[in-house]
Amino acid sequence: MNETQHLIEYFKQSPFIIQLAWIISGVFFVSIVPLIFYLKYLRGHLRENEKIVAKYQNEYEQYLVTYLYTGNEEEEISSDQQLIINKLKKCIVEPFKRKIVISTLLKLKNEISGEMAESIQKLYFQTGLIDYTLPKLRSKKWYSLAKGIRELRQFQVKEAHDEVIIYINHPKREVRKEMQLYMVNLFYFEGLDFLNVLETPLSEWDQIQLLEVLQRFDNQKIPDIKPWLKSSNDSVVVFALKLAKIYNQFEAKDELINMLEHKNKDIRIDVIFVLSHLIVLEAKEVLKNNFDMRSQEEQIAFFKMMENLYENSDEPFLLEHIHNENFEIKLSALKILKVINSDKFNNIKLESLEPEFLRIVNFIENN
Incomplete structure (x- = not known):
């Protein structure tokens, strides 16, 4: 009793900050102890629940194996299979068991193929599971x-x-x-x-995700992507451009060339890369004619296209841009010029006195 009174007196005489610290510690202690007991209960409950789920899964897996191997060619549904269907119908009435039946069906369906996988799919209908899904x-x-x-x-x-x-x-x-x-x-x-x-x-x-699914299927007829290229939904247009590139939709080249004037700059850049991939040479002249009116990102993309689609006739245009303010454009122009006219490239090197320009030229020569 004296010790208790002593502690009370000590608490009263302590500074406010120490009193506050003791109060907070007490609140935490009172809060934590019940939580510890609750967590122990929850862990025990989850373990018990896992055992129950494992038990039912094992039971339903046996049902499914029996169902798959008791069929015969003479009857659409054998008597043994009907017995399994009836048992599963009773099980799926309870939401908890229904969830386990569905997960077991899916697990088995993913592990098998062919006629057995089709049998699992039929069982989904035969047990009436579909009637719980449609609502x-x-x-x-x-x-x-x-x-x-x-x-x-x-x-x-x-x-x-x-x-x-x-x-x-x-x-x-x-x-x-x-x-x-x-x-x-x-x-x-x-x-x-x-x-x-x-x-x-x-x-x-x-x-x-959609492209990943589509690429699983071979010999599928690709739909006409032209309407999607004209969509007012920019994300649909971007997706259509990916389809055009992946599935080499050269027949959409006219629509793609028209899209070089699309209101969305990012889409215009994507279009340039798709046209380059499809080797649409006509697009080069369109881009050359209004090159100065385009954004710097589009200009860079165009020169990347030129690296893929260069011709000897591009030399005058390249010479206009070997001193471009943008490093990437300047580098691309010189790289292409070296390929189509090495003599001209060497003459330019000899005539130039600019150190930075010469460093770029030397880099191209050595790489």
Whole structure:
């Protein structure tokens, strides 16, 4: 008791800052102790939950293996398979078990191919799982909607096309991304039709994902990209330019040349690189004629194009720019001149007295 009174007296007589430190320490102690006990409970609960999930996964995997190997050619669904379907129908009534069934189906579907993979897909319909997924497409919760579209994509449900496409301009990027992946994974290049009405931005990451999916499919007919090159959505135009380059869409050269006057400078620069890749020589004359009116970035891009598409007739134009104020343009002009007329290049070197210019010339000669 005396010790307690002594501590109280000590606390009262202590400076305010020490009293505040003791109060804060006490608050932290009172807060931390319950959290420690809660974390221990949570860890135990998660471990128990993991055991339950593992148990059900093992059970459902056995069901699926039995389903796959008890079929026969005489019946569309054998009696043993129907027994498995009935068991799974009872399981999926509970959301917790339904989630495990779906993850188990997907896991097995990703590990097998051919007829067995098709059997798993059929089982998705036979168990009625589709009836739990389709209502998600009408959900007001964006994450539930996105999850529903993803599941339809994973199980290759093409029949939901009309219900999915309506979310093309959904305010949530996650929903739009799932819609786009659904269209391309299931309908390949035809699925890109959504670009015709896309109003929202197609991010760089979205474009990379779509291109990655498209490049998995061989011998697919490439759609006409010309309407997308004229889109009012700049991100659609950028994506169409990538398609033009990757799939060598030379037939779109006239539209690409016209796009050298596009209002977006970054798109104009991209167009120059695509025209260079496609070796469209006509574009050179267009760019030469209004070279001085273009931004410095476009001028640099044009000289990069010239390095790929140079001709002997380009010599007068090159001579105009060997003393350009921009280092990259000056370097490109001299590099090309050395290739198409080495004598002229050497004469220029001998005539020049400017040290910096001579350093550039010597660099080109030695590289």
